[in-house]
Amino acid sequence: MGMAFWVYILKCTDDSYDTGHTDNLEMRVAEHQAGEIPGCYTHQRRPVSLVFSQPCVTREEVLAVERQIKGWSRAKKEAMAAGNWTEVSRLSKSKVVRPSTSSGRTAK
Template sequence: MKSYSVYILKCSDGSYYTGITNDIDRRLYEHQNGENITCYTYKRRPLSLVFFENFPDVNQAIEFEKQVKGWTRIKKEAIINDNWNKLKELSICKNNTSHTNYIKP
């Protein structure tokens, strides 16, 4: 049965790259060896795999990849460090202008 992996790479500049693949070993090889000069990771090698999650359905994997790509660095680091329970707390808006924090003058 085919599976799909959503992965996060830590780049040499400290940034994170999130991707999806049906062959994690091949995809990591391509990233590490600069197979695509237009890829975000090309000038940020060497890279290290810091997270991956497998999905049996490509649509689930695509949905999760899109979600993770929209996350802040701190949320990505929460799942990298296996702190899934922190995600809800990190999703709460803490801006003074948020309706939950607004104080009437």
Template sequence: MRCRYPPGMPFYAYILLCNDGSYYVGHTDDLDFRLGQHQAGALGGYTAKRLPVKLVWSESFPTRDEAFAAERRIKGWSRAKKEALIAGDWELVSRLARNRQGA
């Protein structure tokens, strides 16, 4: 089976801050294009009802599967843990992960 994406093409997981203060987590292969879609309300759904949105975090991954896995993982995080990720506070991210596991 042929891959439809050129080798080395990055994929992204991202977090948007919505107008109501909530966060939206997604993944894409074209971050600028997807952000434009969200900001225009073209995707409908969650973000279209909470415009404007602002990109507050993104990370690139070598495969779509890895970006999607990051999206799913982050979606399950608490608001505090998402905010620690956005701030780049890895110590707090780690501490919040341990707290959730009961450690």
């Protein structure tokens, strides 16, 4: 049996990333590119480019992988998109908590 589902990462024109899943990768990327999904994250951030995709066997697996990737840092997503598994592993092991660069508060 072939792979039934795909998890993917799209890079948007504003250099942000969108992670999703589908059972038809080529069609889904084309839908994002054409703006056929009103209200979706990529709609106002086109054009998009597919930077990563991974096949998954079950719906449960693809949902779990999507949820995991959505929780990753930008650096980790970029390392994975580049195929730099050493860096992905290093970033996974990093326990350093870095303060946010935008706390939402203004300096006094």
